Amino acid sequence: xxxxxxxxxxxxxxxxxxxxxxxxxxxxxxxxxxxxxxxxxxxxxxxxxxxxxxxxxxxxxxxxxxxxxxxxxxxxxxxxxxxxxxxxxxxxxxxxxxxxxxxxxxxxxxxxxxxxxxxxxxxxxxxxxxxxxxxxxxxxxxxxxxxxxxxxxxxxxxxxxxxxxxxxxxxxxxxxxxxxxxxxxxxxxxxxxxxxxxxxxxxxxxxxxxxxxxxxxxxxxxxxxxxxxxxxxxxxxx
Amino acid sequence: xxxxxxxxxxxxxxxxxxxxxxxxxxxxxxxxxxxxxxxxxxxxxxxxxxxxxxxxxxxxxxxxxxxxxxxxxxxxxxxxxxxxxxxxxxxxxxxxxxxxxxxxxxxxxxxxxxxxxxxxxxxxxxxxxxxxxxxxxxxxxxxxxxxxxxxxxxxxxxxxxxxxxxxxxxxxxxxxxxxxxxxxxxxxxxxxxxxxxxxxxxxxxxxxxxxxxxxxxxxxxxxxxxxxxxxxxxxxxxxxxxxxxxxxxxxxxxxxxxxxxxxxxxxxxxxxxxxxxxxxxxxxxxxxxxxx
Numbered sequence: 001x002x003x004x005x006x007x008x009x010x011x012x013x014x015x016x017x018x019x020x021x022x023x024x025x026x027x028x029x030x031x032x033x034x035x036x037x038x039x040x041x042x043x044x045x046x047x048x049x050x051x052x053x054x055x056x057x058x059x060x061x062x063x064x065x066x067x068x069x070x071x072x073x074x075x076x077x078x079x080x081x082x083x084x085x086x087x088x089x090x091x092x093x094x095x096x097x098x099x100x101x102x103x104x105x106x107x108x109x110x111x112x113x114x115x116x117x118x119x120x121x122x123x124x125x126x127x128x129x130x131x132x133x134x135x136x137x138x139x140x141x142x143x144x145x146x147x148x149x150x151x152x153x154x155x156x157x158x159x160x161x162x163x164x165x166x167x168x169x170x171x172x173x174x175x176x177x178x179x180x181x182x183x184x185x186x187x188x189x190x191x192x193x194x195x196x197x198x199x200x201x202x203x204x205x206x207x208x209x210x211x212x213x214x215x216x217x218x219x220x221x222x223x224x225x226x227x228x229x230x231x232x233x234x235x236x237x238x
Numbered sequence: 239x240x241x242x243x244x245x246x247x248x249x250x251x252x253x254x255x256x257x258x259x260x261x262x263x264x265x266x267x268x269x270x271x272x273x274x275x276x277x278x279x280x281x282x283x284x285x286x287x288x289x290x291x292x293x294x295x296x297x298x299x300x301x302x303x304x305x306x307x308x309x310x311x312x313x314x315x316x317x318x319x320x321x322x323x324x325x326x327x328x329x330x331x332x333x334x335x336x337x338x339x340x341x342x343x344x345x346x347x348x349x350x351x352x353x354x355x356x357x358x359x360x361x362x363x364x365x366x367x368x369x370x371x372x373x374x375x376x377x378x379x380x381x382x383x384x385x386x387x388x389x390x391x392x393x394x395x396x397x398x399x400x401x402x403x404x405x406x407x408x409x410x411x412x413x414x415x416x417x418x419x420x421x422x423x424x425x426x427x428x429x430x431x432x433x434x435x436x437x438x439x440x441x442x443x444x445x446x447x448x449x450x451x452x453x454x455x456x457x458x459x460x461x462x463x464x465x466x467x468x469x470x471x472x473x474x475x476x477x478x479x480x481x482x483x484x485x486x487x488x489x490x491x492x493x494x495x496x497x498x499x500x501x502x503x504x505x506x507x508x509x510x511x512x513x514x515x516x517x518x519x520x521x522x523x524x525x526x527x528x529x530x
Contacts, residue, residue: 048419049418050415050418050419069418069423069425070415070418070419071417071418071419071420071421071422071423071424072423074418074419074420074421075421079419080419082415082416082419086413086415086416086419087416088408088409088412088413088416088417089412089413090408090412091405091408091409091412095405095408098402098405099402099405099406099409099417099420099422100420102402102406102420102421102422103420103421105402106402107401107402107403107406108401108402108403109400109401111401111402152420156420156421
């Protein structure tokens with residue numbers, strides 16, 4: 001569903017990605033782990049169009065999308081829940097969710113009715129969000145904002161969802177909740193690429209994983225394989 | 239007697255102040271989406287007024303002229319965006335300041351060449367007869383200005399709150415990159431904001447022209463006060479510009495009545511300096527730390 005080949009990207013003259021290659025098959029959860037600065041978030045941004053790759057290809061459902069605007073790639077079925085959550089603070093929780101479905105809703109009127117089924121699905125997954133539907137998103141707690149960011153990405157009914165550091169800055173109890181949610185998404189058959197600093201938890205939920213080092217994939221395999229790899233154990237699972 | 243004169247002066251000043259508010263609102267619209275404003279907005283007011291006058295002279299009825307004028311203003315707003323602002327924003331530079339001033343100068347010369355340098359009257363079917371409201375005399379013309387300003391601002395605010403496109407507009411102003419990830423094109427949203435801002439400028443021109451006449455320099459005093467209002471109220475509160483606009487309008491009219499007409503411009507400038515010194519984010523603005 002998502003194929004990334006030999007991706008090069010960076011900021012100005014400094015190249016962060018030096019040939020990243022990875023594949024996310026339909027209905028699978030793929031984890032991307034690695035140390036800070038290895039290029040995980042840069043990979044996500046280069047896939048979703050926030051950063052234009054200088055070389056390489058990104059194929060979404062067979063179609064090459066590298067170099068397109070982020071909004072175009074989103075409309076083609078990629079939902080990226082970014083690092084730091086990035087909810088629209090002044091807008092209400094429900095407006096945030098509605099905007100998640102922007103690509104396939106009417107622009108002027110009648111969008112509420114059309115989105116209702118998707119809204120109900122997200123509210124069922126995150127009952128807290130229903131309680132706070134009218135509240136400004138900026139007033140939510142960090143954990144609630146993360147739920148909103150995931151819910152907003154779900155609203156797009158994406159072909160592939162990118163989840164960047166969903167546990168960042170959250171209390172341990174909330175982190176557990178986030179991982180329970182990720183497990184739910186996986187059970188629903190959503191195709192996911194997950195970037196996580198908690199490598200252990202990420203490997204517990206993933207079907208396949210890539211380990212990034214200095215801008216490229218150093219090791220890859222199923223979680224079971226990685227758990228036997230001494231280099232991975234020493235660096236990330238110890 | 240004295241109290242009623244003060245009331246009279248304050249009310250008609252405040253009604254005129256709504257025009258400053260409307261132009262300042264145009265600044266807010268584009269600032270929200272792109273953190274840029276059109277420094278040639280005054281010229282946009284002026285060319286739209288000339289265009290509307292031309293429509294009237296061609297025999298277009300007054301009420302049919304208004305949508306035509308608004309459409310022209312919106313188109314000119316898009317021209318400013320495409321020919322100036324976008325070039326600078328694509329390179330993340332502040333070049334839009336100079337570019338919008340230059341486009342404004344271009345509009346100014348074009349207007350002088352096309353329509354001449356003279357001030358011309360702008361006919362309107364709305365009479366200038368005063369009507370008595372709550373102890374003061376207000377002309378129908380002044381009332382029409384107030385209604386027009388509040389109607390278009392109300393319509394745009396409703397659009398932002400009630401339609402998905404409007405919510406997308408708000409999303410781009412809150413977080414441009416995140417909005418792009420939702421499939422919202424920031425470029426198109428910026429275009430939309432310039433189009434709306436141009437339409438707003440055109441309406442300001444149509445509303446104020448019957449009172450001030452139409453000429454190439456008609457907006458130069460107007461724009462200075464709109465800037466004052468925008469800076470004093472802050473660049474993110476529509477409600478704020480209305481209040482500050484009316485306040486400044488009333489203050490001006492009282493100053494010119496009591497101190498002489500030479501003092502008319504003083505309150506706006508004093509407010510501007512005070513605001514910049516004491517509260518640069520504006521009375522109704524949120525504190526924003528600006529990266530330089």
